Amino acid sequence: MHPWFDAMIIFAICLNTICLALDRDEPYPEWFEDMQKILNIIFTIIFTTEALVKVIGLGVKVYIKEPMNKFDLVIVIASLLEI
Numbered sequence: 297m298h299p300w301f302d303a304m305i306i307f308a309i310c311l312n313t314i315c316l317a318l319d320r321d322e323p324y325p326e327w328f329e330d331m332q333k334i335l336n337i338i339f340t341i342i343f344t345t346e347a348l349v350k351v352i353g354l355g356v357k358v359y360i361k362e363p364m365n366k367f368d369l370v371i372v373i374a375s376l377l378e379i
Contacts, residue, residue, distance in 0.1 A: 340375040
């Protein structure tokens with residue numbers, strides 16, 4: 297993998313973690329909840345694109361051999377089903 301690609305994905309993971317940490321049961325203003333929904337879609341697109349780029353670049357057989365890629369794929373599929 298390219299160092300910039302990995303750095304961008306790690307940055308997106310960190311931002312996504314912060315957004316998820318802000319999601320609580322407390323009532324938030326409507327604009328904040330809308331922003332959370334939009335960010336969820338954006339992060340899902342980023343992580344889906346990451347998975348697709350890796351599958352295309354590595355091939356399905358090599359991609360699936362790596363346990364972390366399997367985990368990523370499960371998370372991406374769950375995210376897509378949630379939307």
